[in-house]
Amino acid sequence: MIYLVVGSGPAGVVAAERLRKLDPLANISLIGSEPEPPYSRMAIPYYLTDKIQEHGTYLRKTAMHFEKLNIQLVQQTVTSIDTEFNRLITDDGETRRYDKLLLATGSRPVVPPVPGIDAPGVHNCWTLEDAREIIKLAKPGASVVLMGAGFIGCIVLESLALRDVRLTVVEMENRMVPRMMNDISGNMIKRWCEEKGVSVHTSTRAESIEALDAGKLRVNMSNGQSVDADLVISATGVKPNIEYLAESGVYTDQGIVVNDYLQTSNEDIYAAGDVCQGKDFNTGEYTVQAIQPTAVEHARVAAANMVRGHRTEHVGNLNMNVLDTIGLVSASFGQWMGVPGGDSAELVNEKEYKYLNLQFKDDVLVGGSSLGLTQHVGVIRGLIQSETKLGSWKERLQKDPLKVMEAYLACSQSQVATA
Amino acid sequence: MQKSLSIDPGKCTGCLQCEMACSLENEGVFNTAKSRIKVFTFHEEGKFVPYTCTQCDEAWCMHACPVDAIVVNAATGSKDVISDLCVGCKVCTIACPFGTVNYNADSGKVVKCDLCGGDPQCVDACPTDAITYVDANATGLDKMRQWAEKTDNTVGS
Numbered sequence: 001m002i003y004l005v006v007g008s009g010p011a012g013v014v015a016a017e018r019l020r021k022l023d024p025l026a027n028i029s030l031i032g033s034e035p036e037p038p039y040s041r042m043a044i045p046y047y048l049t050d051k052i053q054e055h056g057t058y059l060r061k062t063a064m065h066f067e068k069l070n071i072q073l074v075q076q077t078v079t080s081i082d083t084e085f086n087r088l089i090t091d092d093g094e095t096r097r098y099d100k101l102l103l104a105t106g107s108r109p110v111v112p113p114v115p116g117i118d119a120p121g122v123h124n125c126w127t128l129e130d131a132r133e134i135i136k137l138a139k140p141g142a143s144v145v146l147m148g149a150g151f152i153g154c155i156v157l158e159s160l161a162l163r164d165v166r167l168t169v170v171e172m173e174n175r176m177v178p179r180m181m182n183d184i185s186g187n188m189i190k191r192w193c194e195e196k197g198v199s200v201h202t203s204t205r206a207e208s209i210e211a212l213d214a215g216k217l218r219v220n221m222s223n224g225q226s227v228d229a230d231l232v233i234s235a236t237g238v239k240p241n242i243e244y245l246a247e248s249g250v251y252t253d254q255g256i257v258v259n260d261y262l263q264t265s266n267e268d269i270y271a272a273g274d275v276c277q278g279k280d281f282n283t284g285e286y287t288v289q290a291i292q293p294t295a296v297e298h299a300r301v302a303a304a305n306m307v308r309g310h311r312t313e314h315v316g317n318l319n320m321n322v323l324d325t326i327g328l329v330s331a332s333f334g335q336w337m338g339v340p341g342g343d344s345a346e347l348v349n350e351k352e353y354k355y356l357n358l359q360f361k362d363d364v365l366v367g368g369s370s371l372g373l374t375q376h377v378g379v380i381r382g383l384i385q386s387e388t389k390l391g392s393w394k395e396r397l398q399k400d401p402l403k404v405m406e407a408y409l410a411c412s413q414s415q416v417a418t419a
Numbered sequence: 420m421q422k423s424l425s426i427d428p429g430k431c432t433g434c435l436q437c438e439m440a441c442s443l444e445n446e447g448v449f450n451t452a453k454s455r456i457k458v459f460t461f462h463e464e465g466k467f468v469p470y471t472c473t474q475c476d477e478a479w480c481m482h483a484c485p486v487d488a489i490v491v492n493a494a495t496g497s498k499d500v501i502s503d504l505c506v507g508c509k510v511c512t513i514a515c516p517f518g519t520v521n522y523n524a525d526s527g528k529v530v531k532c533d534l535c536g537g538d539p540q541c542v543d544a545c546p547t548d549a550i551t552y553v554d555a556n557a558t559g560l561d562k563m564r565q566w567a568e569k570t571d572n573t574v575g576s
């Protein structure tokens with residue numbers, strides 16, 4: 001068997017390892033376009049703050065890891081796929097044949113339509129190469145403008161704050177992390193950042209970027225103000241890398257559309273990770289989640305199905321995120337915004353920056369979001385994904401949402417009710 | 420034969436000796452807030468339930484970690500956080516459906532039960548044998564395992 005895996009991020013690496021485990025004799029290659037050993041984008045924020053060196057971002061740390069597993073690493077960019085003859089073409093003109101192919105090419109930042117966005121000194125924070133550029137420019141005291149306070153923007157925000165730069169954030173929506181936090185908690189994060197000395201402009205767009213002398217940039221905002229900066233970071237969203245599939249006949253929508261076995265419209269081709277439009281656990285809809293836990297779960301399921309036939313159904317991933325904004329930890333799970341006809345529970349403590357919201361459908365938890373809580377938050381995932389019937393505990397949670405761990409112990413382990 | 424923690428809430432009196440022992444062993448201080456085992460109080464029912472990581476086979480925390488900082492301890496079967504490698508991203512804390520991996524803001528890293536390397540201090544400290552360390556098969560961990568399976572996306576893989 002010849003397995004090719006395209007994309008050497010977390011999805012590609014986990015899939016290649018899983019393929020090896022399930023098919024010890026197969027021929028497995030992992031093809032990725034970036035020059036570094038396979039690394040984790042998620043670790044970049046910690047590289048920016050010196051918590052780790054570049055090596056600390058590598059997905060596998062032991063020397064010769066891939067050689068020992070007999071996984072061949074190939075540094076090339078795939079330019080097209082010839083589905084008729086089961087082969088792919090890389091930009092050095094080489095052709096490689098496969099029996100089964102996994103596409104794990106991830107996503108990349110979108111370029112917002114802002115005049116001047118291509119000026120030197122404007123960077124994404126997506127690759128290790130971006131991180132090296134940011135480190136050069138984000139010196140203590142430098143002025144930095146961050147465009148976009150979504151999930152990735154806010155992660156980068158924390159790293160920049162720790163680098164002691166003068167930080168200005170520009171976000172189009174009316175609050176921070178709008179896809180993770182509602183009005184109350186999103187604005188608590190904003191207030192927290194402002195207290196820490198970050199200048200935050202919500203409901204505001206960056207309208208243009210001018211290159212001034214000596215590498216300085218000027219960002220003009222829709223509120224009439226402008227900020228001079230040494231570095232502008234653009235974090236306004238991501239989109240899947242699917243262009244090389246244009247002629248392949250593989251069906252794409254927002255990402256590569258897969259079925260419940262993570263197989264694409266072509267029977268020998270599977271997809272996983274940020275590039276994959278797979279099933280959402282809560283809604284049953286097919287979406288691009290673009291988060292690490294989903295990437296890894298896709299990879300495991302896809303690899304199993306590639307080797308053993310369709311025995312492992314993908315039941316869908318729970319969309320979830322955790323974020324640290326200059327010491328204020330927030331998390332969101334599933335349908336944190338609620339469902340029609342559902343009920344909710346909410347705890348708001350603006351003064352101590354604590355917030356918890358739980359969403360129910362009948363007596364089952366379907367979503368939640370939290371702020372300022374770091375203990376036992378994972379149990380929210382467990383309660384949602386196991387679809388545990390909460391019975392009388394739903395009412396108790398509506399009175400005191402902080403009792404989620406107790407609700408889990410009582411409902412799932414039945415160690416409490418039956419004395 | 421690997422051993423597991425077995426917890427019998429019926430015997431727990433809520434004395435918190437386990438939490439004290441855990442924080443002393445792992446953090447060097449008597450501070451129940453820093454314990455990896457936690458005793459939950461059910462006032463209405465008048466019950467106490469000690470709870471910590473079950474070292475489940477699925478190990479969501481380990482698979483979710485972006486930098487390979489959680490590994491299986493070959494001797495005890497526990498899933499251990501390699502503190503030097505942990506970047507503190509907290510993804511494991513939301514991935515664990517039991518809520519037993521927790522972030523420690525002081526160190527900027529996460530902590531979870533590692534069975535004290537095979538000599539769990541909570542077991543020694545518990546005066547009523549509510550927590551014991553026994554052969555993995557005999558622990559009545561089945562309920563937790565069932566729960567784990569319900570959450571698992573990759574059953575059978």
Ligand SMILES: Cc1cc2nc3c(=O)[nH]c(=O)nc-3n(C[C@H](O)[C@H](O)[C@H](O)COP(=O)(O)OP(=O)(O)OC[C@H]3O[C@@H](n4cnc5c(N)ncnc54)[C@H](O)[C@@H]3O)c2cc1C
Nearest residue numbers: 007009010011033041042077078105106273274290291292
């Ligand atoms: C700064 C930052 C912080 C983040 N923090 C979090 C977080 O806290 N929690 C979370 O859940 N997620 C986080 N993410 C998102 C997370 O990193 C991604 O979900 C994850 O990397 C997805 O893995 P992947 O393997 O699908 O894609 P990627 O990691 O993007 O890997 C895809 C690889 O494919 C390569 N590639 C693309 N096209 C081709 C081609 N044609 N030929 C060959 N190779 C190709 C790319 O160069 C890349 O190396 C963060 C991302 C960033 C940038």
Ligand code: SF4
Nearest residue numbers: 484505506508509511
């Ligand atoms: S917090 Fe540490 S152990 Fe947990 S997933 Fe992140 S790096 Fe890994």
